[in-house]
Amino acid sequence: MLLIACPYCGPRPELEFSHGGEAHIARPEAPADVGADDWGAYLYLRANARGLHAERWRHTHGCARFFNALRDTTTDKFLATYECGQPRPHLGEPS
Amino acid sequence: MAELSPALETARLILRGRPAELDAAEVALGFALPREACRSAGVSGRHALWLGPDEWLLLAPAAVADALTAMLEAATAQAPHALVDVSQRQIGLTLSGSDVEETLAAGCPLDLDLKAFPVGMCTRTVLAKAEIVLWRTDEATFHIEVWRSFSAYVRGILEVAGATVS
Numbered sequence: 395m396l397l398i399a400c401p402y403c404g405p406r407p408e409l410e411f412s413h414g415g416e417a418h419i420a421r422p423e424a425p426a427d428v429g430a431d432d433w434g435a436y437l438y439l440r441a442n443a444r445g446l447h448a449e450r451w452r453h454t455h456g457c458a459r460f461f462n463a464l465r466d467t468t469t470d471k472f473l474a475t476y477e478c479g480q481p482r483p484h485l486g487e488p489s
Numbered sequence: 490m491a492e493l494s495p496a497l498e499t500a501r502l503i504l505r506g507r508p509a510e511l512d513a514a515e516v517a518l519g520f521a522l523p524r525e526a527c528r529s530a531g532v533s534g535r536h537a538l539w540l541g542p543d544e545w546l547l548l549a550p551a552a553v554a555d556a557l558t559a560m561l562e563a564a565t566a567q568a569p570h571a572l573v574d575v576s577q578r579q580i581g582l583t584l585s586g587s588d589v590e591e592t593l594a595a596g597c598p599l600d601l602d603l604k605a606f607p608v609g610m611c612t613r614t615v616l617a618k619a620e621i622v623l624w625r626t627d628e629a630t631f632h633i634e635v636w637r638s639f640s641a642y643v644r645g646i647l648e649v650a651g652a653t654v655s
């Protein structure tokens with residue numbers, strides 16, 4: 395079982411968490427002004443990254459808070475977890 | 490074998506709000522809300538369990554429930570908050586005995602060693618397929634809060650686990 399470091403509770407077993415999809419997807423400020431293609435991209439287009447991926451998680455059966463995580467999709471290794479609203483950390487990327 | 494018994498009838502309130510705006514609630518409670526993750530605080534039968542960075546479970550003797558609720562409502566009237574009575578939503582169980590950690594470990598994935606889960610620590614977690622709040626009140630005693638409809642299931646799991654580890 396994976397241990398996931400909740401930013402509020404610390405390392406906890408994977409069973410307590412639920413995955414919430416890709417992180418840092420901003421909802422358009424004025425949806426009425428967005429065309430169908432852009433709206434469709436906002437709703438459905440995702441990076442589906444091979445490697446580093448910023449994604450939302452929720453510590454459902456713990457503090458119940460959402461947070462973001464940086465995970466390598468090829469190894470399942472978590473490089474960082476951070477509170478919602480914080481920028482994506484630059485870790486493990488070629489500089 | 491760890492002994493499982495129903496906890497005393499208890500008033501339960503969920504308090505949510507920004508910690509910085511809950512000073513008045515602490516005056517009404519008579520003690521400071523725990524700000525450290527997964528820790529509890531309390532005096533004379535009233536307890537606050539940290540469940541999240543802006544969420545606490547308040548436990549108090551049933552007899553003082555109405556008075557405590559009224560005091561908290563009055564004290565927090567000016568602060569954005571939520572105060573919800575969940576007394577009937579869940580029940581309390583007490584599990585105690587020398588093999589209490591092993592019994593819980595049958596269904597709970599947390600490290601329950603005293604070093605990792607000391608006296609006073611509390612958290613939501615899972616026990617097999619049910620969500621519970623687990624609170625260590627003594628070296629060999631845990632208080633468990635479980636939603637009413639899951640309680641028969643949780644008791645069953647703990648009874649079977651208790652008989653197996655002993």
Ligand SMILES: [Zn+2]
Pocket residue numbers: 400401402403404453456457458459
């Ligand atoms: Zn958490």
